[in-house]
Amino acid sequence: MNHNGKKYVRLFPSRKPSNRPKSRPKKKVVDPQGPFLLMWNKMFVISCMISLFLDPLFFYAPVVDAKNQCLSMDEKVEITACVLRSFIDMLYVFHIVLQFRTGFIAPSSQVFGRGDELIEDRGAIAKRYLSSYFFVDILSVLPLPQVVILIVNAPISVPTKDLLTMVIFAQYIPRSLRIYPLSKEVKTSGAVIAETAWPAAAYNLLQCILASHVFGALWYLMAIERKERCWRMACGDHHGCKLDDLYCGVGRGDTSFLNSSCPLLEPDDIKSPADFDFGMFLDALKSHVVEETHFTWKFFNCFWWGWRNLSSLGQNLNTNNSVGEIIFALFISITGLVLVASVISSSIQQFVQSVAGRVEEVRMKRQDIEQWMSHRMLPQDLRARIRRYEQYKWQEKRGVEEESLISNFPKDLRRDIKRHLCWTLLKRVPVFEKMDEQLLDAMCSCLKPVLYTDNSFIFCEGDPVDEMLFIMKGKILTITTNGGGTSFFNSVYLMSGDFCGEELLTWALDPNSSSSLPISTRTVQAVKDVEAFCLMPNDLKCVMSQFRHLHSKQLQHTYRQVQRSSFHRWRTWGAYFIQAAWRRHYKRKIEKLLQEAEDTLQNPLSKEGSGSFPSLAATVYASRFATNKLGNLRHNHPRNTISSPKLPPLLLQKPAEPDFSAEKPS
Numbered sequence: 001m002n003h004n005g006k007k008y009v010r011l012f013p014s015r016k017p018s019n020r021p022k023s024r025p026k027k028k029v030v031d032p033q034g035p036f037l038l039m040w041n042k043m044f045v046i047s048c049m050i051s052l053f054l055d056p057l058f059f060y061a062p063v064v065d066a067k068n069q070c071l072s073m074d075e076k077v078e079i080t081a082c083v084l085r086s087f088i089d090m091l092y093v094f095h096i097v098l099q100f101r102t103g104f105i106a107p108s109s110q111v112f113g114r115g116d117e118l119i120e121d122r123g124a125i126a127k128r129y130l131s132s133y134f135f136v137d138i139l140s141v142l143p144l145p146q147v148v149i150l151i152v153n154a155p156i157s158v159p160t161k162d163l164l165t166m167v168i169f170a171q172y173i174p175r176s177l178r179i180y181p182l183s184k185e186v187k188t189s190g191a192v193i194a195e196t197a198w199p200a201a202a203y204n205l206l207q208c209i210l211a212s213h214v215f216g217a218l219w220y221l222m223a224i225e226r227k228e229r230c231w232r233m234a235c236g237d238h239h240g241c242k243l244d245d246l247y248c249g250v251g252r253g254d255t256s257f258l259n260s261s262c263p264l265l266e267p268d269d270i271k272s273p274a275d276f277d278f279g280m281f282l283d284a285l286k287s288h289v290v291e292e293t294h295f296t297w298k299f300f301n302c303f304w305w306g307w308r309n310l311s312s313l314g315q316n317l318n319t320n321n322s323v324g325e326i327i328f329a330l331f332i333s334i335t336g337l338v339l340v341a342s343v344i345s346s347s348i349q350q351f352v353q354s355v356a357g358r359v360e361e362v363r364m365k366r367q368d369i370e371q372w373m374s375h376r377m378l379p380q381d382l383r384a385r386i387r388r389y390e391q392y393k394w395q396e397k398r399g400v401e402e403e404s405l406i407s408n409f410p411k412d413l414r415r416d417i418k419r420h421l422c423w424t425l426l427k428r429v430p431v432f433e434k435m436d437e438q439l440l441d442a443m444c445s446c447l448k449p450v451l452y453t454d455n456s457f458i459f460c461e462g463d464p465v466d467e468m469l470f471i472m473k474g475k476i477l478t479i480t481t482n483g484g485g486t487s488f489f490n491s492v493y494l495m496s497g498d499f500c501g502e503e504l505l506t507w508a509l510d511p512n513s514s515s516s517l518p519i520s521t522r523t524v525q526a527v528k529d530v531e532a533f534c535l536m537p538n539d540l541k542c543v544m545s546q547f548r549h550l551h552s553k554q555l556q557h558t559y560r561q562v563q564r565s566s567f568h569r570w571r572t573w574g575a576y577f578i579q580a581a582w583r584r585h586y587k588r589k590i591e592k593l594l595q596e597a598e599d600t601l602q603n604p605l606s607k608e609g610s611g612s613f614p615s616l617a618a619t620v621y622a623s624r625f626a627t628n629k630l631g632n633l634r635h636n637h638p639r640n641t642i643s644s645p646k647l648p649p650l651l652l653q654k655p656a657e658p659d660f661s662a663e664k665p666s
Contacts, residue, residue, distance in 0.1 A: 037102060044095050048179045051088045052210055055168050055175070056217035057081040058145050060298060062224050065248055066291045069258045071228060072248040073149075077295060082146045092141035099129045099137075133178065140174045165221065204343045208310065211335055216306030220298070222328065223284035227262070230276040234261035267318060279320035280329065310336045362394055388453050392529050402449050418444040422533055425470040428497055431505065439543055446539035452530040459501065459524040464517035467534040468501035474530030476500065480522040493527070500524055504537055508544035 061077045064070075103125060144167040228246065235241040238257055264285050265275055283305070284290055292298045309317060314333035319325045369390065373383050406414055422444045426432045432440065447470070452458060459465060461481065469476075476494040494500055503518040517537055 037098075040095075040098065044091065045179060047088055047091045048175060049206070049210075051085070051175055052172070052179075053213060054081065054084050054088060055145070055172055056214050057084075058149070058164060058168055059217040059221040060295065060302075061149065061164075062221065063293060064224060064227060064290045066288070068248060069231075070246055070248040071224065074293060074295070076293075078149050082149060085145060086143065089141050089143055092137060096134070096137050096141065099134075100126055136174045136178055140171055140178060142171070144171060204339070207342070208307075208339055211339060212306035212310050213303055214306070215310060215332055215335070216299075216302030216304075218328070219281065219284060219305055220290065220302045222325075223278075223281035224290050226278050226281045227285060227290065230262040230278075231258050233276070234258055237261075267320075277320040279322060279325050280317045281325075282318075310339070313337060313340075366390065385453070385456075389451070392453050393451055415441055415445065418447065422447050422470070425472065425497065425499070425533065428470075429499060429502075429505070431509070443535065443539075443543050446543070447533040447535055450532055450534045452526040452532070454526055454528050456526045456530075457523065458526060458530075459520040459522070461520055461523045463520050465501050465503045465507075465520045465537075466517060467536055468499065468504045468540060469524075470499045470533045470535070471496055472531045472533065474526060474532070475528040476530060477525050477527045478522045479525070504535075504540055505544075508537070508541045 057077065058081050061073050061081070063072055063074045065072050100122070145164060148164045148167055231246050232243060234257065235243060235246060238261070241257075262276055264278065264282060266282070267277065269275075270277055278285060284302075287301065289298055289301050309332055313336040314329050317329045317332070319329050369386065373386065378386075406417055409417065419441065423440070426440055426443060432443070435443075450469075452474070458469065458476070461479070471494060473496050476498075478492045478494060478500065480491075501520075501524075503520065507518045
């Protein structure tokens with residue numbers, strides 16, 4: 001309250017220190033769109049794929065002891081598979097813990113825009129995760145195969161082998177299902193896989209490799225089961241044999257009778273019902289792959305069997321009457337069909353989506369051009385040139401508008417792209433070597449890509465030069481004819497890396513140049529299809545004005561260097577000057593010879609008029625001499641050239657030297 005009795009309310013009350021004990025700082029919540037979680041999701045997807053490759057390795061643990069005729073477990077395979085599986089399980093555990101500390105965007109904030117309300121409440125995060133993939137992750141991370149292998153006391157038994165198979169399949173399904181939402185989340189976040197043809201092809205190939213690996217491991221395990229079933233039937237028919245004798249261990253009985261009781265017979269050699277039919281697993285038993293302890297050979301042999309039958313859709317499988325074996329063959333055939341269909345459909349879809357859009361756009365554009373040409377009733381030769389240009393443009397650019405594409409990039413990226421494309425071309429011009437990088441970058445940003453088809457005229461002699469051209473690809477012919485006259489002709493070829501239109505450079509460097517563009521002293525024509533960059537006069541004038549301002553002391557030297565760099569202009573002017581002098585000399589010589597011939601002819605006539613009669617031989621000789629001279633002159637030199645009192649107007653002038661005295665020093 002002030003002295004007038006009025007009461008004011010404090011808008012910003014001052015905070016008083018609280019006597020309550022400070023609470024512990026809350027642990028930070030991981031941002032779901034942060035770089036750490038995106039990188040971790042990428043690593044976790046890869047670890048899930050690796051786990052799908054690791055689990056079938058447990059199927060290679062059982063092995064047939066051919067010497068003792070019993071079943072045992074390969075300890076190296078057991079230890080390796082358990083260690084690798086435990087490492088992957090640790091990553092799963094870390095992923096589960098991380099999910100309880102990862103925030104999420106509130107659904108209410110995603111109605112409009114991108115959504116920026118991050119939920120950091122631990123209870124809400126836990127509730128959301130428990131209702132989604134928590135139980136799937138828990139089922140995937142349980143170390144059940146390690147428990148079955150390491151804790152069961154018996155080396156191997158029927159329950160142990162069957163339980164191991166059931167456990168691996170029980171965990172294989174949730175591990176496979178967990179990959180899809182994770183890969184979709186990572187792809188949606190834009191972190192890993194670009195939607196192009198190569199990642200899709202690699203993903204399809206990875207699916208084929210994984211399926212071949214799984215079916216090869218199952219083929220190995222089921223071959224051992226068929227061997228075990230035959231042994232059990234033989235043991236049941238043999239007196240004194242126990243089922244425990246079929247498994248390697250202490251206190252086993254004699255099992256030597258198993259070799260004769262379970263012979264490996266081809267289907268055509270089976271004659272009696274007592275003979276056991278091994279069906280599609282006969283190759284595994286005959287190749288002794290089930291007896292091999294060398295894991296590398298065993299693995300690749302089974303993998304090759306899976307790949308071969310998967311690619312052939314199981315057509316070469318010879319099954320017996322067992323229902324399980326027929327179902328296994330059906331799974332191989334169906335999986336092969338699904339993989340082939342997915343590969344074909346994804347490839348066609350990628351191709352159609354990538355090509356159809358641009359092809360349709362080009363087709364519509366060509367249709368519009370055809371309608372426009374018909375509406376304007378253009379001649380056929382002009383229509384052919386337009387079609388040729390559009391075809392060449394599509395061939396070079398593939399429907400991509402390069403200039404609009406680069407303009408959408410950030411400024412620094414545009415500068416680096418233009419520098420990569422144009423820096424070398426600009427450095428070929430001597431005057432540009434004196435410029436600093438800032439001016440060269442400004443000039444690079446002004447360059448625009450252009451295309452010229454073969455036989456296209458870029459400049460015509462006598463027309464204003466409206467661009468300076470830097471050739472990237474193609475071939476250009478420059479022709480000088482002195483305004484189309486037949487008395488002078490000069491031609492020069494320009495290749496990739498050359499430039500033309502340097503009259504603009506001289507015009508832009510001259511401080512006293514007029515506003516009108518310089519006149520081209522030559523005709524420039526594309527011999528082959530040309531791809532180049534062009535620099536417009538206004539852009540060049542602007543950059544050159546900055547160059548004059550920053551380097552006024554070197555301007556005169558630079559200008560002369562530019563004049564020397566334009567060697568074709570000096571060479572053309574010198575050739576024309578020499579030819580003009582020669583024509584004047586030749587004309588004077590012709591006139592002198594004509595005068596001598598006329599004097600020779602008039603000599604006898606004058607003597608005849610004066611009363612002195614020359615001899616007939618002298619008269620005939622003078623007449624023949626004059627006739628031959630006049631005939632030769634008329635044959636070697638046309639009438640219009642002889643009678644022409646003046647030379648054609650001289651279009652080629654000596655390049656002028658600018659007056660730098662008017663330039664004020666900066």
